[in-house]
Amino acid sequence: xxxxxxxxxxxxxxxxxxxxxxxxxxNRKVLAGLAEWEPFSFKAVVDVVKIKGGENKGLQEGENKGL
Numbered sequence: 001x002x003x004x005x006x007x008x009x010x011x012x013x014x015x016x017x018x019x020x021x022x023x024x025x026x027n028r029k030v031l032a033g034l035a036e037w038e039p040f041s042f043k044a045v046v047d048v049v050k051i052k053g054g055e056n057k058g059l060q061e062g063e064n065k066g067l
Contacts, residue, residue: 001028004035008046015046018053 002012019026026034026045034042 001032001035004039004042005046008043010046010050015049019049020053022049022052024049024052 005012005015016028024045031042031045034045
């Protein structure tokens, strides 16, 4: 999983923290399988986690997203 994340420019620790804050409930074993056998699906999960995790992080820090 680490190699797959690095190929998309994300560190493992950063991804896990974003995953927790994004509400993604896919466990690490499944993510590792996706990284190995379904790289395009894994990339989609990484993108969603980055977007959702970043949104939640920004809202927790008090950023105003125009709401």
